[in-house]
Amino acid sequence: MLLASATALPVLLATAGCRSSEAFTGPDPLAGRPRPSPEVITLQAAIAAEQTMIQLYKTAIDGNSVTARSRRLQPLLAQHEQHLVQLRARLVIPPGTPEAQGSPTTSPGAASTAPVRVTTARLRAAERASAASMVQRLATVEPALAQLFASIAASDATHAMALGG
């Protein structure tokens, strides 16, 4: 009987207990940062897109706040900055991460790809594209965040209209 048990034990472990034993021989579950959830990734993408939009407006205004065009663009820029504040407020950054330590969070390549002169047509197209992207993003996030995305998309649509679209 003992012999049978001794020989049967590895077989039993190999069939019924193999998942449990692999948990202790596999990679350390606490090693490294956990991967962000899909919702966090979506929120980070929305934040990056808003930062790009803000940079586009700043380039369009180009430090010249006295022209009629700049006066028209300033309120829209201010609203995008409000969008960014609300989006960022919903992202909890764990301590010890680069973002928590104040590292720049602008989207990669945003400064290098910004054109020197940004036309009103370019801004209008960007607003329409942003509205469409935000509507796509809201499908899979939790309800309150989906409503924020939808509201921002509606704001972007009104901007496109205000820019002559």
Next chain:
Amino acid sequence: MAAVSTVSALQAALAAEDAAIFGYGVAGAHLAGSTQSAAEQYWTGHNEARDALAAMISKLGTTPVAPRAFYQLPFPVQDAASAMALAAYLEDGVTRAYLGLVAVSDIRLRTFGALAMQGPAERAAFWRGTTQAFPGLSASALLLSRPSSASS
């Protein structure tokens, strides 16, 4: 956030459209020229939206909420300025109502609500003369500051 019933959200949007239809009838009487034309165009659009929502609700096996015979106006409407303010107020209400649809679990209806609210948001901006950062969203839904970082 409590789960939002699809039917109740659709009924709320329908009620908002009915209110807008009534209100535009009042506002239009104080407008002229291009603003009156705009009001007539938007009134027609709200009627079409109302019909579409009623059909959606009926398809779900529920009786669409009936329009009221009279709606209390938020302020007196006596001239073009107050008529345009009323129009903006009505469109804000429709925007809010469609935003309510975005909270339902059905992804198709979420998308429908998000797209449907862009029209009234644009019209509100047209009547008001300015855009808003968060159409349809109440101040209480906005966070005032960043939440503190989670402790490890």
